[in-house]
Amino acid sequence: MASDPAAAAPRTHPADPPPVRRMVPRDRDEPHRVATPLELFFDLCFVVAVGQAGRELAHSLAAGHYGEGLRGYALAFFAIWWAWMNFTWFASAYDCDDVPYRLTTLVQIAGVLILAAGVPRLFATQDLVLAITGYVVMRLAMVTQWLRAAAGEQGEARRVALRYAVGITVCQVGWTVVLFLPHDVRPYVIPVGVLCELAVPVIAELRMQTSWHPHHIAERYGLFTLIVLGETVAAATVAVQSAVDGHEGLARLVPVAIGGLLICFSAWWIYFARPVHAHLRSNRQAFAWGYGHYVVFGAAAAIGTGLEVAVESAVHTAEISERAAAATVTVPTAVYLATVWFLHSRHTKRGTLAQSVAPVGAVLVLSCTALGVSGVPAAGLVCALTVAVGVLVHSREGRAPAGERHGG
Numbered sequence: 001m002a003s004d005p006a007a008a009a010p011r012t013h014p015a016d017p018p019p020v021r022r023m024v025p026r027d028r029d030e031p032h033r034v035a036t037p038l039e040l041f042f043d044l045c046f047v048v049a050v051g052q053a054g055r056e057l058a059h060s061l062a063a064g065h066y067g068e069g070l071r072g073y074a075l076a077f078f079a080i081w082w083a084w085m086n087f088t089w090f091a092s093a094y095d096c097d098d099v100p101y102r103l104t105t106l107v108q109i110a111g112v113l114i115l116a117a118g119v120p121r122l123f124a125t126q127d128l129v130l131a132i133t134g135y136v137v138m139r140l141a142m143v144t145q146w147l148r149a150a151a152g153e154q155g156e157a158r159r160v161a162l163r164y165a166v167g168i169t170v171c172q173v174g175w176t177v178v179l180f181l182p183h184d185v186r187p188y189v190i191p192v193g194v195l196c197e198l199a200v201p202v203i204a205e206l207r208m209q210t211s212w213h214p215h216h217i218a219e220r221y222g223l224f225t226l227i228v229l230g231e232t233v234a235a236a237t238v239a240v241q242s243a244v245d246g247h248e249g250l251a252r253l254v255p256v257a258i259g260g261l262l263i264c265f266s267a268w269w270i271y272f273a274r275p276v277h278a279h280l281r282s283n284r285q286a287f288a289w290g291y292g293h294y295v296v297f298g299a300a301a302a303i304g305t306g307l308e309v310a311v312e313s314a315v316h317t318a319e320i321s322e323r324a325a326a327a328t329v330t331v332p333t334a335v336y337l338a339t340v341w342f343l344h345s346r347h348t349k350r351g352t353l354a355q356s357v358a359p360v361g362a363v364l365v366l367s368c369t370a371l372g373v374s375g376v377p378a379a380g381l382v383c384a385l386t387v388a389v390g391v392l393v394h395s396r397e398g399r400a401p402a403g404e405r406h407g408g
Contacts, residue, residue: 022152023096023145025211033216035223038105039091042084043220045109047227049080049116054235054301056123058308061328062318072123073305075190077298079115079131082197083108083138085290086168088220089201090142092212094149101148104141111137128186132179136172143168156208167200202287209283217286218277221293225271228297229264232304236260239311252314255377260307262380263333267300269387270337270358273394276344288343295339302332310376322372330369330379337362337386354393361386 026033053076060069087108095101111134118130143165150161174193178186240257244250280286306328312318313325341358349355364382368375 023094023101023148024152025093025149025157026095026213028211028213030213033092033213035216035219036091036095036097038097038102039088039095039220040223042087042105042109043224043227046080046084046112046224047231049112049119050077050228050297050301051231051235052116052119053077053080054231054305055308056119057302058235058305060123061305062309062312062320062325064320064324069123072119072126073302074298076115076119076122076131077301078194078294079135080112081294081297083112083135083142084224085293086139086142086201087145088224089210089212089217089290090145090149092216092220093210094145101145104144107141108138111135111139111141126183126186129179132175136175139168139172143172160204160208160210163204164200167196167204171197171200198291205283212286214277214280214286217280217290218275221290222272224297225300226268228300229268232300232307233261233264235304236264236307236311239308242311252373253311256307256310256314256373259377259380260303260310260329262377262384263303263329266380266383266387267303267333267336270345270390271296271340273345273390274348276347279344279347292339292343295335296343299332299336299339303329303336306330306332307376310373314373323369323375326372326375326379327369329376330365333379333383334362334365337365337383351393354390357386357390357393 053073056076057069057073060066060072087105113134114137115131115134118127118132118134121127121129122131146161146165146168150158150165153161171193174196178189178193181189236257240253244253276289280289306325309318309320309325309328313320313322318325337358341362345358346355361382364386365379368378368382371378
């Protein structure tokens with residue numbers, strides 16, 4: 001594929017976008033490729049929707065509505081994650097940062113805010129109108145980006161961009177049709193729509209890979225993980241503050257808060273323990289890694305949800321048992337540990353002991369569920385111990401470059 005040196009050059013004045021020009025792919029080996037201010041703003045706006053989905057899940061779980069809550073959360077989080085992911089990979093390959101590009105990206109941000117506004121209705125009454133409207137706005141804006149990319153390409157690269165545009169458009173027609181289906185039919189149709197969305201990148205890039213940048217992609221995913229973990233800490237803080245303001249159960253709240261912080265700190269440490277961009281060599285590795293982050297992001301956000309429920313249980317306002325409340329924290333934490341290990345930690349570890357640290361930690365975290373609310377601080381200690389053992393094992397290996405010896 002052709003490369004435009006101007007497109008690949010670092011932008012030193014992000015407030016002054018260049019004039020409108022052809023959108024051509026950036027250099028896959030471009031040095032110093034980092035996230036732009038627009039991408040960071042994009043992430044921050046998307047996390048509003050993540051927080052909304054998490055709060056609604058917390059209300060559902062605390063009331064004992066597990067099935068409804070998890071279904072609503074899975075659907076809402078898919079819409080948020082998939083729209084974010086598609087833009088992220090596109091921007092890694094085609095970020096030209098001119099006025100049309102910026103405006104189209106801002107339309108996508110507006111779409112996620114519409115989606116966020118529709119999340120409470122999705123949980124309360126399964127009303128999909130506002131949520132699907134916001135999703136379709138985001139996705140059709142993405143079609144515009146791909147059409148611009150197609151206009152600047154030729155040959156197979158042009159066909160890749162057009163396949164993306166056509167595939168996304170067809171999926172949005174399908175989601176619009178869902179709004180007119182009977183409520184009892186939708187549960188059977190929605191999974192088909194999800195599979196169609198997931199198939200679009202696979203089909204579009206079957207013959208040719210877009211020029212996404214491995215280091216940039218790894219950084220973008222890492223930044224979104226940070227933002228989601230930050231939302232988790234914020235949600236837990238608000239829950240603790242509300243309970244403290246009510247002067248209830250302070251002695252029981254402190255251990256929950258400490259356990260939550262240990263879990264969040266450990267989640268950060270484990271994710272960033274070792275760089276993963278070297279593993280992202282082709283679409284085969286990258287698609288599995290990128291798709292798998294639906295579980296990583298969803299579990300990270302759900303940890304905050306669980307901490308809210310655990311706080312409510314600690315002050316006796318939740319309508320579920322203490323073990324069930326503990327499970328809302330321990331299950332997503334264990335899933336997070338196991339998935340991060342599976343997606344990239346295992347690719348950089350050597351030996352049975354190093355490979356077993358995170359999986360064993362996940363199992364031990366799950367076992368803390370039996371302790372009830374006391375299981376939250378216990379899970380936090382297990383997570384901290386998992387990090388400590390990982391650091392010790394890694395220091396004994398003595399093989400990695402000094403700049404990469406962070407353990408985990």
